[in-house]
Amino acid sequence: MKCQHCEKPAVFHITELTGPEPQEVHLCEDHAQLFLAMPGSESEEAAPAAPSGKQKKLAKTAEDLSRVDQSTCPKCGITFHEFRQQGRLGCAHDYDHFQRELEPLLSNIHGEKVHCGKRPRTAGAEALVRAELNRLKEQMREAVDKEQYELASQLRDQIRKLDKDGTNS
Amino acid sequence: MKLDALARGCGEWLRGTGPDSDIVVSSRIRLARNLAEFPFIRRCTETQRRAIARLVRERVAEVDAWSGTEYVDIQGLGDIDRQLLVERQLISRELSKAEGPRAVVVEPQETFSLMVNEEDHLRLQVMHSGFDLEPAWNKINHLDDLLEERLPFAFHEQLGYLTACPTNVGTGLRVSVMFHLPGLVLSREIDKVFRGLQKMHLAVRGLYGEGSQALGDFYQISNQLTLGKTEEQLIARVAEIVPQLLEYERKARQTLLEHNHKELHDRVSRALGILRTAKTISSEETLLLLSSVRLGINLKLITDIDIATVNRLFLQTQPAHLQKIRGRELDTAERNEERAIFLQKHLPAA
Ligand SMILES: [Zn+2]
Numbered sequence: 001m002k003c004q005h006c007e008k009p010a011v012f013h014i015t016e017l018t019g020p021e022p023q024e025v026h027l028c029e030d031h032a033q034l035f036l037a038m039p040g041s042e043s044e045e046a047a048p049a050a051p052s053g054k055q056k057k058l059a060k061t062a063e064d065l066s067r068v069d070q071s072t073c074p075k076c077g078i079t080f081h082e083f084r085q086q087g088r089l090g091c092a093h094d095y096d097h098f099q100r101e102l103e104p105l106l107s108n109i110h111g112e113k114v115h116c117g118k119r120p121r122t123a124g125a126e127a128l129v130r131a132e133l134n135r136l137k138e139q140m141r142e143a144v145d146k147e148q149y150e151l152a153s154q155l156r157d158q159i160r161k162l163d164k165d166g167t168n169s
Numbered sequence: 170m171k172l173d174a175l176a177r178g179c180g181e182w183l184r185g186t187g188p189d190s191d192i193v194v195s196s197r198i199r200l201a202r203n204l205a206e207f208p209f210i211r212r213c214t215e216t217q218r219r220a221i222a223r224l225v226r227e228r229v230a231e232v233d234a235w236s237g238t239e240y241v242d243i244q245g246l247g248d249i250d251r252q253l254l255v256e257r258q259l260i261s262r263e264l265s266k267a268e269g270p271r272a273v274v275v276e277p278q279e280t281f282s283l284m285v286n287e288e289d290h291l292r293l294q295v296m297h298s299g300f301d302l303e304p305a306w307n308k309i310n311h312l313d314d315l316l317e318e319r320l321p322f323a324f325h326e327q328l329g330y331l332t333a334c335p336t337n338v339g340t341g342l343r344v345s346v347m348f349h350l351p352g353l354v355l356s357r358e359i360d361k362v363f364r365g366l367q368k369m370h371l372a373v374r375g376l377y378g379e380g381s382q383a384l385g386d387f388y389q390i391s392n393q394l395t396l397g398k399t400e401e402q403l404i405a406r407v408a409e410i411v412p413q414l415l416e417y418e419r420k421a422r423q424t425l426l427e428h429n430h431k432e433l434h435d436r437v438s439r440a441l442g443i444l445r446t447a448k449t450i451s452s453e454e455t456l457l458l459l460s461s462v463r464l465g466i467n468l469k470l471i472t473d474i475d476i477a478t479v480n481r482l483f484l485q486t487q488p489a490h491l492q493k494i495r496g497r498e499l500d501t502a503e504r505n506e507e508r509a510i511f512l513q514k515h516l517p518a519a
Pocket residue numbers: 003004005006007008027028029030031
C-alpha cells in the first residue's frame with residue numbers, strides 16, 4: 001500500500017479518532033514521523049489531564065489549529081493547512097514564516113533546534129564563528145555527559161574566548 | 170554513457186571488495202540541498218523546474234571533478250530505462266515516477282550521482298563498496314563544496330540546510346549501510362536485533378520487498394535525525410553499530426556451521442542447483458536463492474563462484490536489466506524464461 005501523501009510504501013497504519021468519524025491513515029516513514037510530531041496529534045494530547053481540563057485543551061487546540069491553518073507564506077503561497085496535508089513545505093521562507101509552528105515540530109522530530117554541522121563557506125565570517133561556537137558547545141555537552149570535566153572546562157574557555165572575539169570584531 | 174552499456178556492467182560499489190564486504194555490501198551517503206532562489210519542488214512551475222535542471226547542468230559542466238559524468242534527462246526516458254536506473258539505485262522510485270523536467274547526473278563508475286528535482290532540488294549521493302563511510306563522507310563533502318561554489322543553497326543561520334520535508338533539515342544527511350544478513354535471518358534473531366536499532370533512532374529497511382519484509386536478506390540501516398549534530402557525529406552513530414552487527418551475523422553463521430552444517434550445506438547446494446538448472450524462474454525466487462549462494466560462498470561451502478559474480482547477478486536478473494540486455498520488452502513469463510537462460514550462462518556447472 002502506498003503512503004496517502006506520496007509515492008513511498010506505507011509502513012504506518014493509524015486510526016485517527018479526533019474527527020467526527022474514525023479515519024484510517026496510511027503513511028510512509030517520513031510522513032508518519034511528521035504526523036506524530038504535528039501539534040494537535042495524539043502524542044501531544046497523551047499527557048494525563050482532568051477530563052474537563054482536557055476537553056478545554058482540545059477545544060482550544062482546535063481553535064488555534066484552524067487559525068494557524070489559514071496562515072499563508074507570502075513568498076510561495078502555501079498555507080499551513082496545505083503543509084499539514086502534504087507534509088512538504090513550499091519554499092525556504094516557510095521556515096521563518098511558520099517558525100512558531102515548526103519549532104515544536106522540529107523538536108519532536110530531531111530532539112534539537114539548532115544546526116551545528118557543515119555551513120556554506122560563502123556564508124560570511126560571522127556565520128563561521130557561530131558554527132564553530134555551536135560545534136564547541138556540542139562537544140562540551142558531550143564531554144559533560146561523559147563526565148570528562150577537564151575537557152569540558154577547556155572547551156568552555158575556548159567558547160568564552162571565541163564568543164568575545166566574535167562579538168568584538 | 171549509454172544506458173545499454175550500463176546494464177551490462179555493474180557499479181564500482183558492487184564489486185564485492187572493501188572492508189567487511191562479506192556482510193556489508195555498500196556504504197552510501199546522501200545530501201539534500203535546495204537552490205536559494207527557487208521555491209521547493211512542489212511549488213515550482215514547469216518552467217522553474219526546467220530552469221533548475223538547466224542551471225544545474227551548466228554549473229556541473231564547469232567542475233573538473235565532474236567531467237566524464239553523464240547528464241540523463243529522466244523525462245525523456247522510456248519506462249525500462251527509468252526502471253533500470255532505479256534497480257541500480259542511481260535514482261529513487263519517486264524520481265522515476267514523478268512528472269516534469271528532472272534528471273540524474275551519473276559518474277560512469279557509479280561512485281556518485283546527483284538527482285535533480287526529486288523531493289529537493291538536489292540529492293547528491295556517494296556509493297562505496299563495503300564498510301567505507303569515512304572515505305565516502307570525505308568524497309561527498311568535497312563534491313558538495315564544489316557545487317556550493319557555483320550554486321547558492323538555501324541555508325538558514327539556525328536551522329542549517331533547508332529541505333522540503335522538515336525531517337531532513339539541518340545537515341540534509343542520510344547515511345546508509347547495506348548489510349547481507351542471512352545468518353541472523355536463518356537463526357530468527359533478526360527482529361530482536363532490529364528492535365534494538367530502532368530504539369537508537371536508526372531506521373531499518375529491506376532492500377527488496379516492501380516495508381520491513383526483506384527479500385534476499387539485504388537490509389539497509391540509516392540515520393533518522395538530521396538536525397543538531399554534526400555530519401561526523403551522525404555518521405559515527407551509524408558506524409558505531411556496524412562492528413556489533415558484524416559480530417552478531419558472524420556468530421550466527423558460525424553457530425549454523427557448527428550445529429546445522431549438513432542442513433546449511435544442503436540448502437546452499439540446492440539453491441545453486443536450482444539456479445543452474447531452472448527453465449523458468451521469478452525474480453523473487455532468484456533473490457532468495459542467490460542470497461543462499463552468497464552465504465555459501467562466504468562460508469566456503471561453494472568455491473567455484475566469486476562474490477562479484479553473485480553481486481552482479483542480483484542486479485542483472487532484475488526485470489529492467491533483463492529486458493535491456495535482451496534488447497526488447499518482455500512480459501513476465503518471457504522474463505522468467507530469459508532469467509533462467511541468463512543464470513545458466515553465468516553460473517556454469519563446475
Ligand atoms: Zn509519504
